[in-house]
Amino acid sequence: MKPAVLTGEYFMTGDVACAEGALAAGCRFFGGYPITPATEIAERMAIRLPHVDGCFIQMEDEIAAMATILGASWGGVKSMTATSGPGFSLMMENIGLGICTETPCVVVNVQRGGPSTGLPTHGAQSDMMQARWGSHGDYEIIAMAPSSPQEIFYLTITAFNLSEKYRLPVLIMTDEIIGHMSEKVIIPEAKLIKTVSRPKPKGRKDHFKPFAPGPNGVAPMPAAGEGYNLHITGLTHDEKGYPVMAVETQAEMMARITEKIQRNLDDIIRTDSFLLDDAEIVVVSYGISARTSMAAVAEARKLGIKAGLLRLVTIWPFPEDQIRTLADRVKGFVTVEINLGQIHREVERCAGGKVPVFLVGHPGGTIIHPDSVVKVLKEAF
Amino acid sequence: MQEIPTPSKKQPSHPLDDLIRTDRLPHIWCPGCGIGTVFSACLTALKVSGINLRKTVMVSGIGCSGRAAGYVKLDSFHTTHGRAIPFATGLKLANPELNIVVFSGDGDLFAIGGNHFIHAARRNMDMTVICVNNLNYGMTGGQVAATTPHLAKSTTTPVGNPETPFNLPLMAYACGATYVARWTMLHIRDLTDSITEAICKKGFSFIEALSPCPVNYGRRNKQKPLDMLKLYQEKAIIKNDADPSTLDIDFEKGIILGKFVDLDRQTFTEQYDKIYRPSRLQENVSELSS
Numbered sequence: 232m233k234p235a236v237l238t239g240e241y242f243m244t245g246d247v248a249c250a251e252g253a254l255a256a257g258c259r260f261f262g263g264y265p266i267t268p269a270t271e272i273a274e275r276m277a278i279r280l281p282h283v284d285g286c287f288i289q290m291e292d293e294i295a296a297m298a299t300i301l302g303a304s305w306g307g308v309k310s311m312t313a314t315s316g317p318g319f320s321l322m323m324e325n326i327g328l329g330i331c332t333e334t335p336c337v338v339v340n341v342q343r344g345g346p347s348t349g350l351p352t353h354g355a356q357s358d359m360m361q362a363r364w365g366s367h368g369d370y371e372i373i374a375m376a377p378s379s380p381q382e383i384f385y386l387t388i389t390a391f392n393l394s395e396k397y398r399l400p401v402l403i404m405t406d407e408i409i410g411h412m413s414e415k416v417i418i419p420e421a422k423l424i425k426t427v428s429r430p431k432p433k434g435r436k437d438h439f440k441p442f443a444p445g446p447n448g449v450a451p452m453p454a455a456g457e458g459y460n461l462h463i464t465g466l467t468h469d470e471k472g473y474p475v476m477a478v479e480t481q482a483e484m485m486a487r488i489t490e491k492i493q494r495n496l497d498d499i500i501r502t503d504s505f506l507l508d509d510a511e512i513v514v515v516s517y518g519i520s521a522r523t524s525m526a527a528v529a530e531a532r533k534l535g536i537k538a539g540l541l542r543l544v545t546i547w548p549f550p551e552d553q554i555r556t557l558a559d560r561v562k563g564f565v566t567v568e569i570n571l572g573q574i575h576r577e578v579e580r581c582a583g584g585k586v587p588v589f590l591v592g593h594p595g596g597t598i599i600h601p602d603s604v605v606k607v608l609k610e611a612f
Numbered sequence: 613m614q615e616i617p618t619p620s621k622k623q624p625s626h627p628l629d630d631l632i633r634t635d636r637l638p639h640i641w642c643p644g645c646g647i648g649t650v651f652s653a654c655l656t657a658l659k660v661s662g663i664n665l666r667k668t669v670m671v672s673g674i675g676c677s678g679r680a681a682g683y684v685k686l687d688s689f690h691t692t693h694g695r696a697i698p699f700a701t702g703l704k705l706a707n708p709e710l711n712i713v714v715f716s717g718d719g720d721l722f723a724i725g726g727n728h729f730i731h732a733a734r735r736n737m738d739m740t741v742i743c744v745n746n747l748n749y750g751m752t753g754g755q756v757a758a759t760t761p762h763l764a765k766s767t768t769t770p771v772g773n774p775e776t777p778f779n780l781p782l783m784a785y786a787c788g789a790t791y792v793a794r795w796t797m798l799h800i801r802d803l804t805d806s807i808t809e810a811i812c813k814k815g816f817s818f819i820e821a822l823s824p825c826p827v828n829y830g831r832r833n834k835q836k837p838l839d840m841l842k843l844y845q846e847k848a849i850i851k852n853d854a855d856p857s858t859l860d861i862d863f864e865k866g867i868i869l870g871k872f873v874d875l876d877r878q879t880f881t882e883q884y885d886k887i888y889r890p891s892r893l894q895e896n897v898s899e900l901s902s
Contacts, residue, residue, distance in 0.1 A: 260702065281889045284889065286705045288701070290701075291727050292727065295727075298691065298692070298695040298698035299702035301691075302700060302702025306710065307706060310702065454707070455689075455710060456669070458666050460685050460688075462688050462690070463689045466690065474690075
């Protein structure tokens with residue numbers, strides 16, 4: 232019987248480190264479906280979960296995989312699934328159910344080139360807007376982008392903690408390159424890992440309202456079988472969980488599921504920077520592209536260009552204030568991402584026309600070479 | 613002359629009130645609809661079965677029958693269209709102590725959710741699936757379903773259904789269900805008994821409950837509200853252990869009802885524990901012996 236936290240130093244792929252992060256966070260259920268380049272996460276969980284008294288199941292499709300992790304979460308267990316673009320599309324339906332029913336869980340998208348079957352074995356970052364808006368209706372979501380196998384280990388723990396704290400599906404938007412890259416991963420001692428679990432309700436069970444917000448805007452969450460006679464529905468519902476087809480109830484529910492994120496941005500948003508303090512040109516990037524951007528910024532500095540990097544760790548909610556503040560003092564932005572300009576639009580929106588925003592992107596299949604970033608840094612400003 | 617008693621202000625309580633969210637009544641089901649009858653058969657069965665209702669969960673998909681989860685006073689989940697079974701699978705695997713009843717309609721379970729049904733039966737996931745079969749999509753106004761009889765009219769088959777419907781008990785049997793029965797909502801006692809057996813049965817159990825939809829199906833097929841019930845009465849052939857391949861619904865020749873499958877096979881959880889979590893099995897054994 233191996234422990235849940237495999238304390239030690241390893242040479243690990245991002246996919247395996249993601250699985251280990253989940254186990255360290257307390258994940259005990261994985262519902263999956265094979266898909267390149269995310270399969271290794273499922274394979275690792277299939278081996279590891281039974282050793283920690285957890286359960287792995289391979290479902291008939293990604294729709295079912297996403298449904299099982301919501302069910303498992305209401306069964307009282309931290310749960311996760313992992314997929315790539317085509318599977319992510321299928322999961323959108325039940326990601327919406329998870330948002331509407333405020334169900335904690337973690338969904339990993341190891342991105343590959345799209346659309347459709349696209350480039351199964353080659354990386355991309357082209358599902359970033361799908362992560363934000365892929366399920367129908369208005370909502371807020373939390374999505375994070377790791378830049379290394381070590382970071383995916385920690386961010387998976389963070390994803391679980393945020394998901395439990397704010398009661399919603401949290402997305403890890405990694406990519407084929409991070410997923411299949413092997414690097415040193417240090418797993419600390421279990422006692423050094425902070426894990427968060429959903430707040431449990433107290434008081435009378437017969438008058439419990441599963442959607443009445445607590446102090447931070449989030450309701451405590453019991454599990455099925457604990458005597459609360461819960462009713463949970465994807466229909467618009469009141470604090471009791473009962474469906475009410477009324478304009479007022481829709482407004483109240485939407486306020487609950489959006490404000491709990493909007494009011495806690497400081498707790499949720501994480502960014503990192505490199506040579507940003509005195510930067511005149513800011514490279515905005517995330518995931519694998521942030522690593523090549525870092526090399527580009529270092530190279531630009533050698534050429535005397537005052538470039539800096541703002542690395543987005545949390546993608547959604549978008550760090551709007553940071554970009555807006557920078558827009559008041561810098562000469563411009565360069566967004567670097569493996570797509571045709573998804574986060575680029577967000578940077579443009581927040582720059583608000585004050586300074587130019589350039590895109591270094593391509594349609595997917597390989598990393599963005601630092602030289603192509605340096606070229607824009609040299610020529611555009 | 614007998615004195616007419618003045619009605620008391622307090623309505624007498626219904627024997628199933630303790631299992632119903634009475635604060636959600638009136639329900640949405642139309643006059644003449646049979647879902648309520650199947651629902652009360654299910655509630656009676658839950659009571660009679662003697663299972664721990666605190667550990668019992670009802671899961672539904674979308675549609676008229678899918679609203680059952682909203683009326684039962686148990687932990688209940690009204691999920692997405694067709695996904696009740698995989699959602700219930702997650703609940704069961706997270707907490708194997710839970711008794712799971714999936715209550716949904718034919719469109720939900722066998723068209724959009726068909727893939728999930730066949731795989732849950734194959735895995736022998738320990739749950740009871742009750743399908744209210746009203747031969748059409750009622751909630752959206754009477755469209756053709758995977759169960760609509762050949763040549764029957766619906767809003768999307770205005771001249772008649774060109775397709776052939778599923779034989780649901782055959783599908784359940786072929787996929788590995790350990791308990792399969794079919795009744796109509798008119799055969800309320802048999803239906804209740806079967807649901808009770810299914811709830812107590814370990815493994816994937818399936819009950820098809822035929823139920824009229826006079827507003828959307830009957831109206832377009834020249835059936836008055838009672839006509840379908842008359843068919844249920846006149847055309848019913850009760851034949852337990854009938855060969856599942858003979859169970860196509862034929863309103864001319866007859867509708868075969870009964871319990872068709874009742875066998876024992878290890879459930880997913882039993883197999884998973886045996887192969888992957890032997891320590892959990894040992895714990896269960898020591899709990900039983902202590």
